[in-house]
Amino acid sequence: MLNRRQFLQSSLATLVVGSLSSRLAVAGPDQGPLILSAVDDEAGHHRIAGVDLQGQTHFQLPVGDRCHGGCERPGTLQAILFARRPGRHFYVVDTRRGEIAHTIAAGDGYHFYGHGTFSHDSRYLYVTVNQYDTGEGIVRVYDAERNYAAVRDMPVGGIGPHELLLHPDGNTLVVALGGIKTHPDYDRIKLNPDTMEPALLLMDRHSGDVRQRFKPSHHQLSCRHLGISPEGIVIAGYQYQGPTWESRPLIARYDSNTDTYSEIALPKSLQRSLHNYVASVAVSPVSPLSLVTAPRGDRVVVINHRTSERVGDHEVPDVAGALALPDGGFVVSSGNGSLHRIAADGQSARSFAALDIHWDNHLTFYG
Amino acid sequence: MLSLTRSARYLIPFALGLATATASAATTPRQQWKTDIGQGYQQLASSAHVLEQTATHYCDSPSADTRQQLEAAWKTAFLDWQAVRFVDFGPIEQNSRAWQLQFWPDHKNLVARKVSYALKQDKPVDAAFVDQAGVALQGFPAIEYLLYDADMQQGERALPAADTCHLLDTISTHLAGTADALASDWQAFGDYYVSMDEYTEKTVAAAINGLEILQDKRLAAPMGVRPPHKRNKYLGDAWRSENSVAAMRASIAGFKQYMVPGLTQLLNDTGHPELADKLLEQTDSALAKANDLPDAMAPFLKTDEGYRKLQSLFIDVIQLEQVVEDRIAPALGITRGFNSSDGD
Numbered sequence A: 001m002l003n004r005r006q007f008l009q010s011s012l013a014t015l016v017v018g019s020l021s022s023r024l025a026v027a028g029p030d031q032g033p034l035i036l037s038a039v040d041d042e043a044g045h046h047r048i049a050g051v052d053l054q055g056q057t058h059f060q061l062p063v064g065d066r067c068h069g070g071c072e073r074p075g076t077l078q079a080i081l082f083a084r085r086p087g088r089h090f091y092v093v094d095t096r097r098g099e100i101a102h103t104i105a106a107g108d109g110y111h112f113y114g115h116g117t118f119s120h121d122s123r124y125l126y127v128t129v130n131q132y133d134t135g136e137g138i139v140r141v142y143d144a145e146r147n148y149a150a151v152r153d154m155p156v157g158g159i160g161p162h163e164l165l166l167h168p169d170g171n172t173l174v175v176a177l178g179g180i181k182t183h184p185d186y187d188r189i190k191l192n193p194d195t196m197e198p199a200l201l202l203m204d205r206h207s208g209d210v211r212q213r214f215k216p217s218h219h220q221l222s223c224r225h226l227g228i229s230p231e232g233i234v235i236a237g238y239q240y241q242g243p244t245w246e247s248r249p250l251i252a253r254y255d256s257n258t259d260t261y262s263e264i265a266l267p268k269s270l271q272r273s274l275h276n277y278v279a280s281v282a283v284s285p286v287s288p289l290s291l292v293t294a295p296r297g298d299r300v301v302v303i304n305h306r307t308s309e310r311v312g313d314h315e316v317p318d319v320a321g322a323l324a325l326p327d328g329g330f331v332v333s334s335g336n337g338s339l340h341r342i343a344a345d346g347q348s349a350r351s352f353a354a355l356d357i358h359w360d361n362h363l364t365f366y367g
Numbered sequence B: 001m002l003s004l005t006r007s008a009r010y011l012i013p014f015a016l017g018l019a020t021a022t023a024s025a026a027t028t029p030r031q032q033w034k035t036d037i038g039q040g041y042q043q044l045a046s047s048a049h050v051l052e053q054t055a056t057h058y059c060d061s062p063s064a065d066t067r068q069q070l071e072a073a074w075k076t077a078f079l080d081w082q083a084v085r086f087v088d089f090g091p092i093e094q095n096s097r098a099w100q101l102q103f104w105p106d107h108k109n110l111v112a113r114k115v116s117y118a119l120k121q122d123k124p125v126d127a128a129f130v131d132q133a134g135v136a137l138q139g140f141p142a143i144e145y146l147l148y149d150a151d152m153q154q155g156e157r158a159l160p161a162a163d164t165c166h167l168l169d170t171i172s173t174h175l176a177g178t179a180d181a182l183a184s185d186w187q188a189f190g191d192y193y194v195s196m197d198e199y200t201e202k203t204v205a206a207a208i209n210g211l212e213i214l215q216d217k218r219l220a221a222p223m224g225v226r227p228p229h230k231r232n233k234y235l236g237d238a239w240r241s242e243n244s245v246a247a248m249r250a251s252i253a254g255f256k257q258y259m260v261p262g263l264t265q266l267l268n269d270t271g272h273p274e275l276a277d278k279l280l281e282q283t284d285s286a287l288a289k290a291n292d293l294p295d296a297m298a299p300f301l302k303t304d305e306g307y308r309k310l311q312s313l314f315i316d317v318i319q320l321e322q323v324v325e326d327r328i329a330p331a332l333g334i335t336r337g338f339n340s341s342d343g344d
Helices: A004-010 A268-273 B006-023 B029-060 B064-084 B090-101 B110-119 B127-133 B140-148 B150-154 B162-195 B198-223 B244-269 B273-291 B298-302 B304-331
Strands: A034-041 A046-052 A057-062 A067-072 A078-083 A089-094 A099-105 A110-118 A124-131 A136-143 A149-155 A161-166 A172-177 A199-204 A210-214 A221-228 A233-240 A251-255 A260-264 A281-283 A289-294 A299-304 A309-315 A319-324 A330-334 A338-342 A349-354 A357-359 A364-366 B002-004 B334-336
Touching (some): A057 A099, A089 A110, A136 A161, A199 A221, A233 A281, A233 A289, A299 A319, B029 B244, B064 B244, B090 B162, B198 B244, B244 B304, B273 B304, B304 B334
Parallel strands (some): A161 A221, A221 A281
Antiparallel strands (some): A046 A057, A067 A078, A110 A124, A161 A172, A221 A233, A233 A251, A251 A260, A281 A289, A289 A299, A330 A338, A338 A349, B002 B334
């Protein structure tokens, strides 16, 4: 919960902009890459923000739901932002015009979990959905070329699918299955803590068959977020639902080349400081480094996803979203409005912008 | 939920170290909270067991007397819960226990729906049924519904009807189990709590959060403070038993009993005795206002004079919240985060 008064005070500070490396400099305000994210303004209104890599705001679009994750529609001007669980809409953003092109509803009896991903040809959008009376988790397929008509529901055989991404093979959807049952009547209350069955799933995007299912080392390790490297290494982030005073591994690794699933333990004090909660995962498209954010511990952890070794960790208060950039660096956001750049070697973090908004848990790269 | 600024994270241990060296404090603030909150949970577990036994006694031999004992036992246990309701970290986070104890607010009247459904079963419900029925059937509001709901009292299923008594027994047993687990897990949690510096921030955050809920959800909402300025007693706590104000009074008293001693020590240890004085003064002022009011809220919403009394309590609660959030938290270097509570 945000501190309204203190935020109002701190937000009196105007936009502070630092400089990024020249490789990221963009030709014009409308042509460069954008960071999209769900944000709240200081009055608590929900918006979708588009800012450039210098932290300059290009648009802030009012929306009816608090949004969560998003994805770029490759090769087009569109990007999608999804309402946060138990939200009922996703929003198709025209990034050039800075406006919402379509608003798509989940339909009666369904809500979204906040994440989706496109097929490589940018036609089909795969979205995690809850059919909430049965609690059945679904990957729903939308056809972007037919105004986002829903074309198919593919059950995941479990509860609470959250983030999903398309494997570099172009055919396999990698789905983080949280395992937590919720129902809109009970808002966000977790209804099945004792009987959770979280997993990391591999699903064929054509047939809908779940080909493989990997289980975390404890049934209350809710598998929520993930990233994938170009060579097919998946890094997933857990949120532990068990006792606060226990400490369990929160980072999982699946290597599709060797078909091995493992968990990455951190040094004890660092592990404890994450407070059993990983929010975002970002895997570099160009280097062997991955990054996870832990807002409850105000901490960013960088690992080498090829070797599973820890590379570094950095304190970022109320850290939220994470993004891997094409130049090898990372950007992370904070609920306090700041943006931070993590260097490509994972060794340093520095703030480069502060906006009058609360960044939500995920950043989406457009460009 | 809270994040200390970089400087404050070092400042507090340093200040505490100084205080230990000069004043040789016997216990730390977190040790104080561990003891106090643990006592609050013990108290709740104890009164929840009395409620369970009283329910059995009433159903075995229903009479005006045993009914009165049952209603008194419900109220005592419910108010013991109000006293520790501000604690939102540690064992209370497990298994949605706060919701199990009190499903509230209940905008969709799920408590009524779940109780009605349970009473429509062909055979009497068992513990497994209540375990699986969800939080709306597992706590104080479900028992309150059986005891006080107007429609419920008039129907043929009114207590002490056998199936209803059986449901009452089953729910009160579940509730006593929840309270027991909370109390024993707090003991297991205690050493970890004392060892982790972050819990100082979380504890102060819980205090602020509890006062904000008191102010916004439990008072301002039924009072219609915000547009459309409609007064609505159904938005308060425990309106069926007419204990909305009693519940708030118990929460303020619980704040004084279980939160203030540890926070006072922290303020004294860190060189802010004037804030410790202010905290106690404002807590007592809010408590005095609440003590002046009877248990129910509805009658106060009907007259201007009554409404002014509620406003007077409301203002004192706002002032108490402001002392903690705007003066104490900054003095301790504590700021609150946006994503760290339930980011998803």
